[in-house]
Amino acid sequence: MAIETVPPPASHEALSQQRRARERLKVFGLVFPGLFWLTFFFALPLVVIFIYSFLTPGPRGDVVWIFTFDNYARLFTESLFVNAYIRSIWLGILTTVICLIIGYPLAVFIAQAPPRWRTILLFMVLIPFWTNFLVRTYAWMIILQNNGLINWIVTSLGFPRLSLMNTQTAVLIGLVYGELPFMVLPLYASIDRFDFTLMQAASDLGASKFRAFTRVMLPLTMPGIAAGSVLVFIPTVGQFVVSDLLGGAKVDMLGNLLQRLFTRANPPNWPLGSALALMFMLVLMILIVFYFRSTTEDDR
């Protein structure tokens, strides 16, 4: 005979209530680390920057607790800042568009390659990440220099020497190079899911290659285009390494100004830097909202 130990009978109601409470505890346990991380490492610094942006810079790089709008006023009046805004956004747009033009056909090519090749090609897209970005940008300096690789080829072909370093073109080349994988990967994900028989169907119904692309493939791969563009645009606008190394001090982007205001300036000007950073965030957010509106209007 087996002796059974029966738990004290609990009412159905109480049991389910207990279970729900335990469920809630579990969810909280899962969410808590992320919540904690976001609060302390993202929201809190943002609050600090927000407060700083309304304070007066002190003589030794400190802050004086006097409320002022001066920092914001300078952003809109001094051409140094206005130009950096315009240049950053312009370079961001150019980089995004060029990455899209290079990346889309590349992603199509990878998605249509035989499965074994697909893995190899994707791997090749990722290989640059194995080397430090700074090192890779230095490598571009060697390629673009006055007596670098490109000029060696150009002059040995009998053409005049090109001066590439410290120009906006050099910065653009560096930016496109660095950001291309971030465009290719989301594009690949979205094109890989695209059913190419739809292109045949469109062609069968009388659409030329171009019209089949604009009417069928483009809208259906739009999520990849949108994701890739945002992933490229945002870091590009905030770049300072590429513009510093390949642009000299001649092609200042917002990132360069920020870096200078917070660390290199003598004395540093944290309140002005904070205002610059906040305005920057605001402009980016507005641009991205508009972008998403325009690219996803057809998708429900």
Next chain:
Amino acid sequence: MNDGIAIELDDIVKSFGDVNAVDHVSMQIRDGEFFSMLGPSGCGKTTTLRMIAGFEFPTSGRLKIHGKEMGNTPPYRRPVNTVFQSYALFPHMTVAQNVAFGLEMKRVPKEQIKERVQKALELVRLPTFGDRYPRQMSGGQQQRVALARALVNEPEVLLLDEPLGALDQKLRKEMQFELKRIQEELGITFIFVTHDQEEALTMSDRIAVMNAGRVLQIGTPTEIYERPNCRFVADFIGESNFIEGTVRASNGQYATIETSDGLEMQGYTEQPVSVGSSVVLSLRPEKARLSTVNGNNSQKHEANTFPAKVERVSYIGSDTRIIVRLASGRTIDVWEQNTRSTLDRDAYWQPGEAAILSCSVENALILTS
């Protein structure tokens, strides 16, 4: 000018690497015909269809649509439309937008588009589904949208690649009927790919039976079934008893053969066979007959009569399928329709029972292998 020929394939070869997916295929498909291509998986049906649509180009040979040489004409300049096996509906467009696509590409005026789309949706019995998205519809409904999307363009030829493959049995039967109705209503040439022989037989005006890239026989369903021209066709369409043997005497369309197990049988042949050649005799199970040993049936006086013993009997409702064994040890399948009263004690054969197997000469087809 084109003699009522919609599509003409002239010695078409299509090779991928060193395999000939389509191997010297020639056929003529007539205007307004319901033409099926039937064959096992990988025999080149889809490839043939894709060449007509313009998605693939022949390695050699010529393809004409309404007398016009197609050469490298791209799909969007051919007067044909395709219904894809996977439907290939545009998921980001509503049903109406899907159907309107072809007309928009041809720059048909807006008011006309609306009207023609509505008419096409009515034709496939989905008049109220215009605003839905493909993913909100069942497989059978999507199938109809694909059909409407192709038909709205009023193509001269409609190509259908196993369009019913993904549907369940009941829906399939329903759509077969619908397809046939629409084809007759519009009088368009349909080229229909299937590997379902029953589907091909019930729907087609003519059938091309293919194997390994080649066309083995083209004919009406009756011709294909009753007069197959080779063992493969006889085997692929319906079922058959195959009896190998050697020709002993030949007289035009009739011949006497001696089977490998020593029986003498008389059969019918389309092409004269020479004495001494080895042939195979095909006998459809429903064309073989069984009678009782002491009955007084006229069948006993037929040319091919053999004593047999009933070995297995399976009752499948409408039919009874019987396997009999001849004296030589050979087994033959016989199907009998259950026409007799179920109250009749002698209605069914019993295993072990002695019987007489017979078949008419016309139903014993001699095929050269």
